[in-house]
Amino acid sequence: xxxxxxxxxxxxxxxxxxxxxxxxxxxxxxxxxxxxxxxxxxxxxxxxxxxxxxxxxxxxxxxxxxxxxxxxxxxxxxxxxxxxxxxxxxxxxxxxxxxxxxxxxxxxxxxxxxxxxxxxxxxxxxxxxxxxxxxxxxxxxxxxxxxxxxxxxxxxxxxxxxxxxxxxxxxxxxxxxxxxxx
Amino acid sequence: xxxxxxxxxxxxxxxxxxxxxxxxxxxxxxxxxxxxxxxxxxxxxxxxxxxxxxxxxxxxxxxxxxxxxxxxxxxxxxxxxxxxxxxxxxxxxxxxxxxxxxxxxxxxxxxxxxxxxxxxxxxxxxxxxxxxxxxxxxxxxxxxxxxxxxxxxxxxxxxxxxxxxxxxxxxxxxxxxxxxxxxxxxxxxxxxxxxxxxxxxxxxxxxxxxxxxxxxxxxxxxxxxxxxxxxxx
Numbered sequence: 482x483x484x485x486x487x488x489x490x491x492x493x494x495x496x497x498x499x500x501x502x503x504x505x506x507x508x509x510x511x512x513x514x515x516x517x518x519x520x521x522x523x524x525x526x527x528x529x530x531x532x533x534x535x536x537x538x539x540x541x542x543x544x545x546x547x548x549x550x551x552x553x554x555x556x557x558x559x560x561x562x563x564x565x566x567x568x569x570x571x572x573x574x575x576x577x578x579x580x581x582x583x584x585x586x587x588x589x590x591x592x593x594x595x596x597x598x599x600x601x602x603x604x605x606x607x608x609x610x611x612x613x614x615x616x617x618x619x620x621x622x623x624x625x626x627x628x629x630x631x632x633x634x635x636x637x638x639x640x641x642x643x644x645x646x647x648x649x650x651x652x653x654x655x656x657x658x659x660x661x662x663x
Numbered sequence: 664x665x666x667x668x669x670x671x672x673x674x675x676x677x678x679x680x681x682x683x684x685x686x687x688x689x690x691x692x693x694x695x696x697x698x699x700x701x702x703x704x705x706x707x708x709x710x711x712x713x714x715x716x717x718x719x720x721x722x723x724x725x726x727x728x729x730x731x732x733x734x735x736x737x738x739x740x741x742x743x744x745x746x747x748x749x750x751x752x753x754x755x756x757x758x759x760x761x762x763x764x765x766x767x768x769x770x771x772x773x774x775x776x777x778x779x780x781x782x783x784x785x786x787x788x789x790x791x792x793x794x795x796x797x798x799x800x801x802x803x804x805x806x807x808x809x810x811x812x813x814x815x816x817x818x819x820x821x822x823x824x825x826x827x828x829x830x831x832x833x834x835x836x837x838x839x840x841x842x843x844x845x846x847x848x849x850x851x852x853x854x855x856x857x858x859x860x861x862x863x864x865x866x867x868x869x870x871x872x873x874x875x876x877x878x879x880x881x882x883x884x885x886x887x888x889x890x891x892x893x894x895x896x
């Protein structure tokens with residue numbers, strides 16, 4: 482299987498972090514902090530305090546278990562989201578125990594997605610699940626209302642390349658949305 | 664927007680516009696982000712230090728193991744003179760021991776009541792080695808020279824400064840010590856070869872009753888069939 486540039490880069494960063502490179506860690510942290518925070522914020526019911534707690538736990542787990550991260554199996558951000566899901570599940574379990582709702586965590590664990598009716602929540606979650614480049618092109622297109630030509634000019638890329646990227650980003654967003662909605 | 668209709672398709676079917684705030688996700692408080700970064704970076708730093716310490720400890724261990732292995736496998740060059748010193752010391756202490764044996768047991772003799780002599784004076788006995796205290800057994804100048812005499816390396820060092828006739832004696836003595844005390848055939852051969860080289864041509868081939876078997880063999884190999892035996896005894 483051919484490895485992607487992302488995989489190469491994250492493999493190198495992982496090695497550097499394991500060797501004690503603070504710069505490598507800062508690089509990974511800076512590029513993934515905001516998307517992860519947004520994801521956790523949505524999954525934590527848009528509760529900032531809860532999101533802070535969960536995000537802190539996620540990063541502490543990540544830095545201690547960075548050796549377990551395998552770039553061949555997925556992106557660093559995806560790995561972080563997996564940790565976040567586990568932290569959220571544990572948190573719900575604890576809260577359930579405290580409230581005496583023994584089966585709450587089972588129900589929540591079986592269905593991690595928010596209620597299907599909350600469209601905003603679903604869109605936000607689908608959006609945060611996308612790679613950074615997909616998010617950027619979707620934002621430019623659907624939030625800033627830029628044309629493909631304008632995006633291409635701004636990014637210094639060809640119209641065709643941006644068109645292709647937007648098509649893939651849209652498809653990925655729809656898949657993520659469907660997954661959460663189902 | 665001048666994109667094609669395909670490019671202008673909605674993000675989701677039936678969703679003409681995104682609900683407000685759908686993508687407005689907070690990226691986290693700046694202070695919180697910095698604090699968390701510092702906290703996690705400290706863990707990365709300590710891990711790096713630990714790894715480096717482990718690596719250095721490994722290197723140090725490997726180095727120490729190498730030193731120990733080398734010390735065990737190869738004998739130290741100074742081992743030979745030390746052995747010689749030990750032998751010399753034992754020789755010196757042996758001398759002292761023999762002197763003690765030769766000396767009458769004066770300690771006991773003084774304790775014993777000696778029979779009164781004619782004028783009533785007791786017999787005076789010289790102090791024994793045992794009574795002289797531990798300092799008396801320390802190597803003296805004579806003992807030091809005895810040590811040198813038993814040390815082939817020290818003897819060979821003296822060769823350069825000695826007159827030619829003494830050079831032969833020193834080398835011969837060193838060769839004898841190498842051969843008889845240390846079983847160092849190679850060093851003994853080296854000394855004997857020099858002895859033969861320094862020996863005047865007129866005296867070559869003369870056998871001495873004090874020659875070691877090795878020196879005798881060398882002389883025999885060097886000399887003509889007609890050899891003269893000189894028994895100095």
